[in-house]
Amino acid sequence: MDPILHISRLSGGYLPGKPILRDLEITVGQGEMVGLIGLNGAGKSTTIKHILGLLKPQEGSVRIRNRTLEEDPLGYRSSYSFVPESPELYDDLTIEEHLELTAMAYDIPKEAFKERAGRLMREFQMEPKRKSFPGQLSKGMKQKVMIMNAFLVEPALYVIDEPFLGLDPLAMRSLLDIMADFKSRGASFLICSHILATIERYCDRFVVLHQGRILAQGTLEELRQQTGLSDATLDELFYELVRRNPA
Known part of the structure; x- marks a missing residue:
């Protein structure tokens, strides 16, 4: 192989x-x-x-x-998915919108997106921050967003x-x-x-x-x-x- x-x-x-x-x-x-x-x-x-x-x-x-x-x-x-050393996010998009953008870019079906995004939010304890913008997040939280986007794609x-x-x-x-x-x-x-x-x-x-x-x-x-x-x-x-x- x-x-x-x-x-x-x-x-x-x-x-x-x-x-x-x-x-x-x-x-x-x-x-x-x-x-x-x-x-x-x-x-x-x-x-x-x-x-x-x-x-x-x-x-x-x-x-x-x-x-x-x-x-x-x-x-x-x-x-492939890539998680960089330093998180790079869009200032005007919430965490949830970052995930939605990734799902659209990779043509992930709606139901699959909901299941994957919900699971990742829970795993990384980011559900309370789903409507937050990058400026409201710590560096560690921003890194979590990068990681969630990468694993959303599978x-x-x-x-x-x-x-x-x-x-x-x-x-x-x-x-x-x-x-x-x-x-x-x-x-x-x-x-x-x-x-x-x-x-x-x-x-x-x-x-x-x-x-x-x-x-x-x-x-x-x-x-x-x-x-x-x-x-x-x-x-x-x-x-x-x-x-x-x-x-």
């Missing part, structure tokens, strides 16, 4: 002839959760921008469900960048529970996070990105074998991999 996300020999960046990313090979299978980890400036955000189609590969390709953005723009974009792939920033402990638990539930139903996830202890418990595999290249990737046990640290945590493995490959 083809992977849901397949990044093949990807090199790219912001300036022609000056790639930040070099020869990346990353796959995310159906029902798989993969953690993309690295220092600040390692190339994680640049990788995400290539997946979203905001940057065009200088070499290689990015495929979601075996299609590129150029081959099928509508099919490609409808196959696509094949979720790309999530630092999802836990600004969330209270209860909201973090709700997000992790929802990710685990959707994963059990076949959804795929690529997650960037600096909270390694958390994603260690939830991700199936990890990709360690450093200076635009992949240092290592695999399951926790495979990373332990690659480093020779048989009982190391993900945090310890990451530290050791970066220590062995200084700038």
